Amino acid sequence: MATVATSPSTTRRRSRRRLKMTRRFESAGPLTYLFLLGVAILSIFPLYWSVVVASHDNSAISAYPPVTTPGSQLFHNIGRVFNSGEVNISFWTALFNSAIVAGVIAFSVVLFSTLAGFAFAKLRFRGNKLLMLVVIGTLIVPVQLGVIPLFVEMKHLGWINHLHAVIAPSLVSAFGVFLMRQYIVSSVPNELIDASRVDGCHTFRVFWHVVLPAVRPAAAVLGLLTFMNAWNDFFWPLIVLTPGNPTVQVAVSTLQSGYVEDYSLVFAGTFVSILPLIAIFLVLGKQIIGGIMKGAVKG
Amino acid sequence: MARMVGDEVLEQAPALRRRRAARRRLHRLDALLSPYLYVGSFFVVFCAFGLFPLGYTAWMSLTDRNLLDPTTHFVGLDNYTALLHDSYFWNAVENTLAIWAISTIPQLLLALGLAHLLNTKLRARTFFRMSVLLPQVTSVVAVALIFTQLFSRDYGLFNYVLGGVGIGPVDWEAGRVSSWIAISTMVTWRWTGYNALLYLAAMQAIPDDLYESAAIDGAGRWKQFWHITVPMIRPTIIFTVIISTIGGLQLFTEPYLFQPLKNGALGGSARQYQTVAMYLYEKAFGSSQFKFGYAAAIAWCLFLIIVLISIVNYLLVRRIRSAES
């Protein structure tokens, strides 16, 4: 299957190729635009609506007909989310915790995935195929399967209520290994590795000086995707953390359980919780999309 | 053993040769061990937090382990036998499969169509691509909270719109099929764009000449789509089907947060949308029962179901090409 390589030497080839491809495509007709616009609206609307609710007072959630235009209290409500007298959790702690959790996990996943991906892609060793199969196999193991013993394990490690308990199980990712392997296979030329080998490079030097620079784009995307997933994780943090030391998802889900259920507050919190990701996405969206698509082709 | 080690043998002075030999030995050692070291980092962590719990769960499923009871007895396959006769378990299996089907099939078809449309010469391409991926960036918790309100019986937007055309009000949460639809909508909304981008990527990698020769043979656009595009992106389709099978059958957060009350994880008064993962949670944590042994058996059955359905899906999707070629 043809792949789009990204190493600098092939840039020219790529652009020529792109030109050829676009010639094939027909221009989109008005119907296509209409349909895509509809999909775009459907994608954006629920988020828009949650901001609308967050910008009114509590009565908006039960207004009939439902509210669809923004009110004036968005910043007031966001302020309330961070006001410890108003809500039962510290949202700052939650954001900080999530940033640490997602950051550490993203860093570690990228590192270990690149190492393992390099080994699977470019090194020959006994059991290569089998071990790769095992890695892919681990993808189908449901999270819930290990929850109970994992909880007991965390207890023995004394990590209950600590962020360690959330971080540790996610330090590696089978998906990451798979992705990096695919990328390295296609975008790190064997000649380059062979050449450095002939120069007497140690395997790790090859990794450090040849592979790492070449995979930087893929590593960045994997890091971002992992960061997002870790930021959005709910099931496991819910079990091992308490609202006293929450991640942002646990915090949002506990916003509801205050004495008075206040949906403008809940949605203001929801908005704050997805804001960092949306911001990252708006800035780096093009790269993320490119990364997802690149990872896909080699499946 | 590494295939890149250049083994050109040259005439050399003995001392140099010795040194060369030593260096080669070291290289060999490096080539032999490095791969395991690099791969090992993954497996060490995976064993500690993935494999060990897995094995432990398997053992636990053969016992009557209960958190409240300090003594544990080996009970053999009793938990599994009980599970086979547990109507709530089968109810959960049915719900899970139904929600999975209602969410996955339209989702992938929609993604396919969407990818096809995106695979044209398009103005504002980045805008469209980003907007379809936006739901994926949104957390499951946010999606569940937002859609639960949109599906609210009395003041929800969906019922308002439906009311405009004379339908309803639908009590989405209370009905069996309606609750499945509501939960499936959340899943579909979040994942369609992501899958569309995967398909789009695969479509862009299809060589032009295939289309050209098909066009020469007089195949129309529609025929080209079904006879070239779909078979050519088959590996990606298989990948997405497997991934959504794995994700869909483990569904927990959406239905859990969809419950009006979080007293346990019953999934509605008649367990109309209790998924297997929720039933597992109910048995292990969600009530005062703490039947860990039983919950572990549920976990393993869930695993088996996922493997089984993944295989069935794989075989089904593989037929795409054999039917076409």
Added chain:
Amino acid sequence: MKRIHGGRRWQVLAVIGAITAAVAVGLVATTASAKSRDDVTLRVSLFGDFGYHDLYKQYEAAHPGVTIKEEIQEYGPHHTQLAQRIATGAGAADVEAIEVGFIPQFTAQAQNFADLRKYGADGMKSRWLPWKYQQAVGKGGAVVGLGTDVGSLAICYRKDLFAKAGLPTNRVQVSKLWPTWQAYINAGKRYQAKAPKGTFFFDTGSNVYNAMIGQLNPAYYNAEGEVIVATNPSVKAAYNLTMSGIAAGESAGLPAFSTQWNTGYKKGVFATVTCPAWMMGYIQGQAPKTKGKWDIAATPGTGGNWGGSFLAVPKQSSHQDEAADLVKFLTSPASEAYVFKQTGNLPSQPALLKSAPVQSFKNPFFSNAPVGQIFANSALRLKPQILGPHQGDIQNASTAAIDRVQQHKQSPAKSWAQFLKDVKNVAG
């Protein structure tokens, strides 16, 4: 060359070591900053707001070095997580609130909690209503928790809706409408006949049913600790009576504590609601604009209790002494009197119930009803019920059973059969 290679190997190890160290540091950095030994942070885990904020400040001022952190969750998840953490022996807070429906489950494992007798609980025994104190006593007389509030029952009703439906609005006359639960259901039929459009007599069948169950003794458990749900005719009678109310169209069918139910308060969808003392604060919080439209009448039948909590100290806490001291402070007469004024949560101590501030308290939100008198007298007359370890689960199952009928998913008979099956599952 060899040496160079050796050097490279060290280099590799050093890099790997550095990375491992970086990850480790990252992990360690996530731990809460270590405090010096004298400083104690006490975690207090509650469900809903207990109105303790000012009391914490008082306590912290009087005990330098003590910091109190409050964690609040929903009722269901709070007890689930507590049970899970007690059972696994890690992660519980220093002070945990336990609702009466769950207290038997935890007195059954008294070994996992600090015995508050060690901190002088038996000396203060006479402060509490005897049954309230007794509910938190486990095997061997260990005192697992101290009582906070009790939830003696009344009925809150909307005067405006009653007037529109042609029912009396004066609280004395309203109380006379329903000496028994049968009379209450009958009053509902009268209401429904002339009800304002879209309104119902009560919020949900399960609240009516649970109020009836609260007046039974025995209800779900007999004195021997056996589950008697299936064989106790009074339970079935309460269920049937609830069903007749639902069949007569009296129920708004809003699951208790759901978002729809909360909205129901704001919109005035139901005319009456079973009202334990703590519900007053709930209604005021949910629907502040309905002030003055509510009033409070006596409950059908006699007395009855719904809710009320205890504070306990898990054995796994590393600050048991300090935590127990805090529990004593929070359940002291002064604190309970303060909380009553703040939230309306009724004290569980007879001396307080009889005291002038409670007896003379009138709630302006509820048309100046003498709520202190109504609830205190009801509490003082209350007869305790035998509880069992799966009380909370059985109640959840009954709620689901009634919802199934309200949502037209099952016939009353079928739903009852499934309820019995669920009970067997839970308790068997």
